[in-house]
Amino acid sequence: MKGKFKDKMKGFKCLRSGVVTALLMILVIIVTIALNLFVSSKNISDIDVTKEKIYSLTQESLDKISSVTKDTKLILYKMSDNTEVINYAKLYNKANSHITYEEVSDALEIPELQEKYGISSSTDSLIIAESGERSKLVSYNDFYTYDSDTLKQLDVTEQKITNAILDVNLSENPKIYFSTNHTSDDSQNYQIAKEVLKNEANEIEDVDLLVAGRVPEDCDVLVITNISEDLTEFERNIIIDYINQGGDMMIMQNPKDANYPNFQAILDLYGASLPNGMMYEQNTSREVGYTNIVIPELNKTSEITKYIASSQKVAIVAGGIINYKSDEELENLGVTKEDLIIASETAYLRTDSSITSQTITQSDQLLNNGEAIASALTKDVGDGKTSRLVLSANAMFVSDWLITLNSSSSTSSSSDRPAINFYKNREFLINSISYLTGRKDNIVLRKDTGILTYAPTAKEDAVVRNIIAILPISIILLGIVVWLIRRRK
Numbered sequence: 001m002k003g004k005f006k007d008k009m010k011g012f013k014c015l016r017s018g019v020v021t022a023l024l025m026i027l028v029i030i031v032t033i034a035l036n037l038f039v040s041s042k043n044i045s046d047i048d049v050t051k052e053k054i055y056s057l058t059q060e061s062l063d064k065i066s067s068v069t070k071d072t073k074l075i076l077y078k079m080s081d082n083t084e085v086i087n088y089a090k091l092y093n094k095a096n097s098h099i100t101y102e103e104v105s106d107a108l109e110i111p112e113l114q115e116k117y118g119i120s121s122s123t124d125s126l127i128i129a130e131s132g133e134r135s136k137l138v139s140y141n142d143f144y145t146y147d148s149d150t151l152k153q154l155d156v157t158e159q160k161i162t163n164a165i166l167d168v169n170l171s172e173n174p175k176i177y178f179s180t181n182h183t184s185d186d187s188q189n190y191q192i193a194k195e196v197l198k199n200e201a202n203e204i205e206d207v208d209l210l211v212a213g214r215v216p217e218d219c220d221v222l223v224i225t226n227i228s229e230d231l232t233e234f235e236r237n238i239i240i241d242y243i244n245q246g247g248d249m250m251i252m253q254n255p256k257d258a259n260y261p262n263f264q265a266i267l268d269l270y271g272a273s274l275p276n277g278m279m280y281e282q283n284t285s286r287e288v289g290y291t292n293i294v295i296p297e298l299n300k301t302s303e304i305t306k307y308i309a310s311s312q313k314v315a316i317v318a319g320g321i322i323n324y325k326s327d328e329e330l331e332n333l334g335v336t337k338e339d340l341i342i343a344s345e346t347a348y349l350r351t352d353s354s355i356t357s358q359t360i361t362q363s364d365q366l367l368n369n370g371e372a373i374a375s376a377l378t379k380d381v382g383d384g385k386t387s388r389l390v391l392s393a394n395a396m397f398v399s400d401w402l403i404t405l406n407s408s409s410s411t412s413s414s415s416d417r418p419a420i421n422f423y424k425n426r427e428f429l430i431n432s433i434s435y436l437t438g439r440k441d442n443i444v445l446r447k448d449t450g451i452l453t454y455a456p457t458a459k460e461d462a463v464v465r466n467i468i469a470i471l472p473i474s475i476i477l478l479g480i481v482v483w484l485i486r487r488r489k
Contacts, residue, residue: 057091061162065096068169069433072100074161075110075128077119082140085127088161099165129164136164136201167201174220174437177207181235182227189486190225193398193429200430202437209235215242221436224251226395228259239266248436252395255320257353267391270377271325271333274393277349279319279367282360286344288423293317296373296425297342304376304390304431305340308424313343315423319394321349321371334380341374341392341428343367374428390432398429 074092079085080103089101104110106121117128117137125140150186176197178190180233207216209275215222215238222242231239243249244267251266256275267273281287281294285326288295295313298305321343324330330337349365360366374392381387 030260057088057095057158060356061158062095063161065092065099065165068096068098068165070098070131070169072099072129072131072165072169074099075113075130076101076103077107077113077123077128078104078105078125079103079127079140084210085143085157088157092161092165127161128165129161129168131165132169134168134170135168138164172202173201173203174433174435175203175205175218176221176433177205177216177219178225180208180221181207181210182229182231183225189400190398192400196426196429200434208237209266209355214238215247219247221433222249223255224249225399226252226254227260227263230258231262231266233262236262236265240269243269243379244381245389246381246387248388250392250432250436252391252392252398254318254395255393259336269333269387270337270379270391271335271391272318272331272375272377272391273323274324275349275351277320277351277365278353279316279321279343279347279349279373280358280360280364281344281347283344283346286346288315294319294347295344296347297344297370299338299340299342300471302338302340302376302447304401304435307429308427308431313423314425314428315397316341316373316394317396317399319373319397321367321373322375322391322393324372336378337372338376339370339374340374340376340390340432341372343371343373349369376432388436397425 074089076082076085076089086101086103091099092099104113105124107114107119108121113128117135119126127138127140129136129138138160142160144155178194183189198204205216207219207222209215210232219242222239239249253263253274255274255276255278264273278292279294279296280292286295287293294316296316296319298308298313300306324337325333345368347367349362349367349371350361350363351365352363355361355363373394374390377389377391379387379389
């Protein structure tokens with residue numbers, strides 16, 4: 001009898017233990033479900049805990065694409081294996097439902113791609129942005145660039161996609177006119193620079209102001225590059241009229257020892273002048289293979305240059321400096337200025353071209369006051385209108401001559417690479433024209449693809465820590481409870 005009772009009690013204890021274990025298992029399941037619901041509510045897939053924020057869009061991109069109201073499609077051609085690009089497409093779609101995407105593995109899937117864009121099975125990977133009748137192609141080869149200062153690869157995928165989206169949503173392309181009057185010889189022309197601007201959804205045309213008799217009415221930016229003789233009075237007057245109507249300009253001019261009074265009359269409107277003299281560097285680490293190719297400082301706060309300054313520099317060839325009237329005089333002229341490219345504290349200006357010494361001499365002027373090499377100027381011309389000017393005391397830094405400098409060399413040193421590509425002269429040109437046309441879409445922060453840093457926000461950190469902690473703690477508590485139960489048996 002006692003044996004049977006003991007057996008019953010033993011069975012009861014086993015049953016109780018089994019019930020407790022089952023209840024604990026149910027508890028774990030409930031906790032797991034609760035955890036999943038918690039994760040879902042926190043949109044954990046959207047959390048980017050890297051300092052570099054490589055898994056999310058920059059605030060600059062988010063701000064810019066928020067204005068997109070037309071249906072825009074991103075065609076991802078041969079991008080099925082590129083999870084980064086596909087993730088970007090998803091992020092754009094989530095940020096703005098007007099932006100959709102489609103993956104295409106072969107042109108045969110959509111025959112019109114071949115007819116419209118000349119795409120075939122042999123075409124490399126690319127992204128096509130379409131909105132209405134407007135489109136823009138971005139090659140995969142353009143997604144990355146190299147930073148020689150940090151020796152890192154920079155990911156510019158977001159910049160390229162954002163630019164493409166905004167470009168195809170423009171009502172019309174900005175019209176950029178290059179003045180052909182009094183320009184220097186063909187060794188310093190700007191054909192490659194023009195192609196760069198065309199690729200950024202600008203229309204580029206040349207204009208002979210003497211033949212046209214005026215600045216064209218559809219001109220968004222008039223570009224004057226390195227005149228080799230003075231403007232005529234007629235040219236001066238029609239340019240001044242253009243400025244007084246609120247016209248925008250970019251002037252790139254090498255220092256000259258000759259007087260150009262009509263050209264100076266244009267600069268006088270902005271309180272600026274370009275003194276004769278060429279800039280050199282005492283610091284040889286700022287020279288790019290040649291004593292007259294130097295690397296100045298960049299304004300790290302200007303919309304035009306701050307993102308360039310975060311990654312790389314520009315190379316200036318045979319550059320000079322800009323002189324300005326006093327702050328009071330500039331105010332009287334209705335002019336505000338923002339220096340973009342600035343001489344370093346080790347730079348100096350040489351006005352005597354007969355001196356061949358590669359070191360500073362007594363006749364040279366030390367530039368240690370932050371003298372400007374390029375500036376953005378805004379002039380109030382009345383009636384609520386303003387005229388903007390990007391002025392550079394250097395014309396060769398985006399010229400074909402510099403682009404092709406030593407390009408045939410067999411070496412791979414930095415001094416033998418085209419400066420517009422290796423340095424960020426291209427970006428400076430694009431950003432300047434974007435500023436002048438009122439399009440800041442080309443100014444997007446780069447992301448480097450090097451070693452990533454865990455740097456979440458406080459909210460992200462709390463979510464991540466909760467996720468990491470809840471499940472292990474639950475299992476540990478379960479183990480303790482089971483151990484205590486078994487110990488009491």
